[in-house]
Each structure stands twice: as C-alpha cells, then as structure tokens.
Amino acid sequence: MKPSIYDIAKMAGVSTATVSRVLNNTGQISAGARSAVLKAMRDADYVPRGSGGVKPKRGFGDLSGKDSRIIELVFCFSHGGELLRIDDRNIEVEEVDELPPEEFVSNDSSFYRPISEGAIDEARRFGYKTIMHCIRKDSLNDPAFMQSLYDDNICGLLLAGEQPDGLSEFLRNFKLPVVLVDMMAGNGAVEVTSDNMEGISQAFEHLYALGHRKTGFMLGDESLPAYRERYLSFAYKMAEKGLKTREDWIYRGSNHVVDSVQWGQKLFRKKDIPTAFLCTNDYCALGLLRAAMNSGIKVPKDLSIVGFDDIETSNLVTPPLTTVNVPKTEIGRCSARELIVSLKNGKRPLGSPQCRLRLSPTLVKRESTAAVRKQGA
Numbered sequence: 123m124k125p126s127i128y129d130i131a132k133m134a135g136v137s138t139a140t141v142s143r144v145l146n147n148t149g150q151i152s153a154g155a156r157s158a159v160l161k162a163m164r165d166a167d168y169v170p171r172g173s174g175g176v177k178p179k180r181g182f183g184d185l186s187g188k189d190s191r192i193i194e195l196v197f198c199f200s201h202g203g204e205l206l207r208i209d210d211r212n213i214e215v216e217e218v219d220e221l222p223p224e225e226f227v228s229n230d231s232s233f234y235r236p237i238s239e240g241a242i243d244e245a246r247r248f249g250y251k252t253i254m255h256c257i258r259k260d261s262l263n264d265p266a267f268m269q270s271l272y273d274d275n276i277c278g279l280l281l282a283g284e285q286p287d288g289l290s291e292f293l294r295n296f297k298l299p300v301v302l303v304d305m306m307a308g309n310g311a312v313e314v315t316s317d318n319m320e321g322i323s324q325a326f327e328h329l330y331a332l333g334h335r336k337t338g339f340m341l342g343d344e345s346l347p348a349y350r351e352r353y354l355s356f357a358y359k360m361a362e363k364g365l366k367t368r369e370d371w372i373y374r375g376s377n378h379v380v381d382s383v384q385w386g387q388k389l390f391r392k393k394d395i396p397t398a399f400l401c402t403n404d405y406c407a408l409g410l411l412r413a414a415m416n417s418g419i420k421v422p423k424d425l426s427i428v429g430f431d432d433i434e435t436s437n438l439v440t441p442p443l444t445t446v447n448v449p450k451t452e453i454g455r456c457s458a459r460e461l462i463v464s465l466k467n468g469k470r471p472l473g474s475p476q477c478r479l480r481l482s483p484t485l486v487k488r489e490s491t492a493a494v495r496k497q498g499a
Contacts, residue, residue: 125166127254133162139255143274190277191250193461195241195303197234197283198259233433233450234282237303240454241280248462250277259286268296278461281305285346299464303457304448306347306478312464313478314457318348321446321483322355322400325428328444328485329398330363333494334426338371338389340382340401340410349402352430356400371396373406382409383416390417397425397494404429404436404445411439411490422492432486441489449481456481 127145131138136155143151144159162168242252253274261267271279279296282303286292289307293300302313329337337360341353353372360367371389375381382405389395390413401407407429414421421427421441429436429445436443456479 125168130159130162130166130168133166134158137256139253142253142255145251190275192253192274192276193241193245193250193278193280193458194253194255194271194274194276195238195280195282196271197238197254197256198262198281198286199256199283200259233431233448236450237282237454237457240451241303241458242454244455244458245462248458250458250462252458256283259284262286262292263288263295268292271296271298278465280457280461282457297469299461299469301457301461301464304348304450304453308347308476312460313476314453314460315348315478315480316448316453316483317480318351319355319358320480321430321448321485322352323359324483324485325400325430325444325446326356326359328487329400329426329428329491330359332398332426332491334398335363335365335494336371336396336398337365338368338373338396338399340373340399340403340406342373342375342377342382342402342406344374352402377403377405379405379409379412382406383413386410386413387417390414390419395425398491399425399427401427401429404431404433404443407443407445407490408435408439411443422490423495426491426494428485428491437488444488444491445486446483447486448483452481 127138127141131141134141134155136159140151140155141159144156238254242254245252253276257267276298278299278301280301280303282305285305289305290309293307293309293311300311302311302315304315306313306315326337337356339353339356342349344350344353357367373382373385375385386409399407399410401410407427410427411421414425414427419425427443429443430448432445432447436445460479
C-alpha cells in the first residue's frame with residue numbers, strides 16, 4: 123500500500139497540517155520540522171498525488187496574496203474519543219482522554235477520511251492545493267489560530283468535523299470565503315451536507331415493510347442540527363403511520379459507543395422493549411448492537427438495528443450493520459467545488475439567504491434487520 127500523508131506525519135512526528143505546509147511551501151515551518159518531513163518522504167518513497175511522479179525537494183512554489191491557489195481544510199474535534207477495533211467481528215472499544223485529532227481523520231473507519239480525500243482530489247482537479255489542519259473545536263475563535271490561516275496565504279476555507287463552539291462568531295469575523303462541510307450553521311455560509319430526513323425516511327420505510335411497529339430511536343447528541351433533523355424525520359414518519367413515539371425508547375446522550383451500550387443494557391432489562399431501532403449514527407448503532415449481545419438479545423432475530431453514515435466498521439461486525447450510506451467522498455468534492463465558485467464571487471455577505479446543498483443518501487441493507495418476530499416463534 124502506498125504511504126499517505128497521515129503515514130508521513132507519523133514518521134516525522136508532526137501534524138498533517140505541517141506536512142501539507144511543507145508540500146505546498148506555505149506558512150511558517152521550523153527548519154527541523156521541514157527536514158523531518160522531507161526525510162520521511164524520502165524514506166517512504168512518498169510521491170504526492172497530482173505531482174506527476176516527481177518527488178518534492180523543498181516545496182511547490184511560493185503562492186501568496188491574491189494569486190494564492192491554496193485551500194485550507196480544517197477539521198474540528200473534541201478532546202477525547204473512542205478507538206474502535208474489530209476482533210473476530212466483535213466490537214472492541216478503547217476510551218481515550220486525549221487523542222491526536224489526526225487519528226479521527228486518518229483512521230480507516232473514520233467518517234471524515236473519504237471527505238478529506240474527496241475535497242483534496244477535487245481541489246487538485248481545478249488547480250488548487252490543499253493544506254489539512256485539525257484543531258480542537260473550542261479553539262476555532264482563538265486569534266492565534268485565525269491569524270495562522272491568514273499566514274498560510276490561503277484563498278478560502280473548508281470547515282468540517284464536529285460542530286465547533288462559536289461557529290457563528292467565526293463566520294462573522296473570518297475575512298475569506300468559507301464552505302461548511304457536513305456542518306450546519308444556518309447563518310448564510312454555504313453548507314454541503316446529506317439529506318438527513320430522506321435518509322431516515324428510507325430506513326424507517328425499510329423497517330415498516332418488515333412489520334416493525336414498536337420502534338425506538340438513538341438520537342445521541344441532540345445539540346447537533348443534523349441529528350435533530352434525523353429525529354424530526356423519525357417522529358414525522360411515526361406520526362404519519364399512526365404510531366406512538368415513546369420517550370423511554372429514545373436515547374439522548376453522547377455519541378460514544380460506551381454510553382450507548384450502558385443505556386441499551388438498562389433498557390433491555392425491561393419486559394416491554396422495541397422490536398427495532400433507528401440510529402442517528404453508526405457509533406450509537408454499534409453500541410446498541412453490543413448492548414443486545416451482552417443482554418442475550420439476538421440481532422436481527424429479536425431486534426433489528428439500522429445505523430446512519432456507513433463507516434467502514436459497520437460492515438465488519440457480526441451481523442454486518444444495515445445503515446444509511448452518506449456520500450462522504452462526494453460531499454468533499456462538492457464542498458471543494460462550491461468553495462472555488464465562492465472564490466470567484468467573494469465572501470457571502472452577512473444576512474445572505476441560506477445556501478444548503480443536500481446530497482442524497484442511500485440505504486444499505488445488510489444483516490442487522492429482519493422481519494419482526496411473531497409471538498411464540
């Protein structure tokens with residue numbers, strides 16, 4: 123397998139943003155960091171995609187000011203997280219208090235890796251180079267971070283990852299065009315995301331066709347606009363079918379697998395439980411799958427589960443997870459194209475009508491759903 127920018131960053135002991143800056147010869151980089159990156163590239167025989175097979179020496183030129191053709195892709199993340207590993211198709215979860223943000227992007231099961239690859243490839247297709255940077259979501263409005271973006275001589279910004287603190291304030295103050303990648307602010311910035319309500323509608327109709335009428339919902343972190351949309355779609359579909367939404371069958375909490383497991387195990391100790399669950403993300407779905415296994419509930423014989431996102435891990439567990447596939451690579455590509463359009467038109471004025479592009483998701487039917495079990499069967 124060819125080495126990636128993530129491999130070079132690990133070998134050099136630097137962030138992917140630093141590797142990007144060395145490749146593009148932008149920003150302020152110490153001589154030691156530059157030397158470490160170039161050595162790692164030589165040792166790994168690394169050739170950047172789009173370089174025509176020519177290995178870099180010291181950079182790709184000095185692009186700055188109004189002539190810049192450099193885009194920055196920034197991912198926002200919280201401090202801790204979970205690392206998922208599949209052992210004999212069982213879920214192993216490691217909780218960590220401090221996880222390098224790049225791990226969230228470089229991990230094979232990451233939701234964000236295909237987004238980054240799509241954005242970088244599409245920008246390159248139009249003659250733009252991309253710097254990738256990961257930050258803590260509570261540091262978006264740090265003056266030093268904002269100044270670093272200007273110092274990188276970029277022409278525009280793609281903002282992705284977890285919903286950051288102070289997003290509206292950042293969009294007001296930042297002077298360059300911004301596109302939000304699978305992130306929703308509702309205040310004028312161009313947003314590229316998936317059709318959350320359509321995705322839940324497809325999943326619900328799948329369960330309904332299988333005979334499920336007692337359906338619960340794993341909402342997770344309801345502060346996220348996308349998750350609120352997914353829950354509203356679920357509530358609408360339940361009402362449309364004349365079914366009652368039960369609050370005690372709704373999980374509200376973190377998106378961590380461990381928390382979903384604990385909630386699920388507590389629910390499964392009761393006599394009256396759902397025959398199916400819809401989930402706002404695959405992490406909650408995987409947690410519920412583990413809770414069912416720990417509680418002696420067989421999936422899909424006793425309980426059907428549908429996730430959302432279609433991360434790689436969802437196809438590696440037993441049973442493989444039925445889930446809603448979000449077109450992650452195309453979200454990255456479309457976001458890059460929208461930013462390039464914005465570069466020609468300039469930053470959208472405050473108060474501009476909301477521009478939100480929704481890409482269609484598709485339901486992926488695997489083995490975690492089945493027809494509702496008849497009583498006594």
